[in-house]
Every structure is written in structure tokens, then in C-alpha cells.
Amino acid sequence: MYLIQIFLPMYGNRGEKFPASYYREVRDRLVDQYGGITAYTRSPAQGMWQPEEGKTVQDDLVIYEVMVEELDRTWWDACKTSLEQQFQQEAVIIRAQAIYLL
Template identity: 45%
Template sequence: MHEQKEIMHLIQILLPLYDNEGKPFPQHEFELVRDELTERFGGLTTYVRSPAKGLWKETSTTTVHDDIVIYEVMTEQLDQDWWRGYREELAARYRQEMLIVRVSEVQLL
């Protein structure tokens, strides 16, 4: 007999460390996101020690890069409307045309 595995949703938020002019965002902006997510989901994981690099083609001859921090939360229920609104709010706060919030289903072993 197999026991049923628990399925969770892993949500990742990719936040830029710098604005479009190369100025670092103030630390309190990241602390605010941390506090908001911890309050709503009871905890989070943050990858900040060595920032991840985002690379993408802007045109056929130019590549843009961005240093990012990744915030992760896990939840049983996925409230897509809430996440869509929160992504839009973060995009405005971080002055981004597109801010990535992605979700994966994970199986706890």
C-alpha cells in the first residue's frame, strides 16, 4: 500500500536588486516583501547571498542582464487572483514592465 504524497505549490518571486538606472533598491523594500510574505504564508526562503543573474535578448545585437534576489514560499492552496494582484503591485513598486512570479507543483517526499 502506497501512502499518498502531499502536493504543494512553490511560488518564486524574482526581484531586481537595481533600478533601470543601476541604483540599488533600498534594503527596506526587500524587508517589506519579506514581512508581507511571512505574515501571509508563515515563512519564506530567500536567496540573497550571491545574486542570481538574469540575461535576455533585448534586440538581436544587445543582451540585458539583471541581478536578482529570489523569494520562495510554499502553500497548499494557490490563490491565483491574489498572486496576480501582488505581482502587479510589486512590478509598480520596483518600476518593472515585467516582474516574474512563477509557480511549480512540488511533491513532498
Template identity: 40%
Template structure:
């Protein structure tokens, strides 16, 4: 089943080369990528009593099938590259019209 895979990346310092690399990797593997980078979204979450805030970039890729193992490894690579405890990657089933 086709799916839209979304990657929520943090906006951290000067990571332009990392973002370029992600664009290149995903375009080569899946044939295209959408980067919502011009107006970063704001992510909020609770950490105990504190509310944390991040600026995030949403990266989207449409896939015909979800290779869960590939995405698990890719998430780990991104977590290391961005020095994050967790990078969220989520998939939503889609129907192409």
C-alpha cells in the same frame, strides 16, 4: 496541490526596506519565506539584438493552494514598487516528503 512559488526580484539600488517589507508580508501570509539574497543570480535575456543583464534575488514560498488573483495583484504591486515592466512569479507543483 502544493506548490513552490518563486519571485524573481531585481537588485536595484537601496531597496532594503522593500525587501524587508516583502519578507514580512510573505511570512505573515504564508508562514515562511526563503530569500536567496547573499549571492544574487544573474538573469540574461534578449531585447532585439541586445542581451540585457540583471542581478536578481530569488524569493521562495511554499503554498498549499495557488490563489492566482492574489498573486496577480501582488505582482502588480511589486512591479510598481521596483519600477519594472514585469516581475516574474512562477509556480511549480511540489510534493512534500
């Protein structure tokens, strides 16, 4: 089994907040495809990275998680491309971890 985590920015590159409908669309797509979702939306997570030395960039993030039996790379690659276009990002982070339910 895999835990898939999707990190979505709350703000665009010019500081504009993305509409709530963007997140509903993603949520609904994941629920339709995988039957459930966990959403971390109450307190945004904060991501920080350094694209170049001496410069730090910060994002407020919404994190969605789904658990899947098998990893469908084709579906996730298409989902990633779609999210990058919708959220106008060079890259949206989607990561998969092998997990065991206890």
C-alpha cells in the same frame, strides 16, 4: 502543493540600487500571508535576456520562495502588480511549480 518563486531586481533601470526596506517589506508580506519564506540574498542570482536581437540585458536578482497548499491567482496577480510598481519594472517574474514533499 506549489513552490512560488519571486525574482526581484537589485537595481533599477538607471542602475540605482533598491533600498533594503523594499526587500524587507516583501519578505514580511509573504511571511504574514504564508507563514514562512526562503530568501536567496547572499550572492545575487544573475538573469540575462535578449529583448531584441543583438542586445543582451543582465540583472542581479534576489529570489524569494514560498510553499503554498493552494494557488490563489487573485492574490498573486495583485502581488505581481504591486511589485512591478514598487520596483519600477515592466514585469516581475513570479512562477509556480507543482511540488511533492518527500
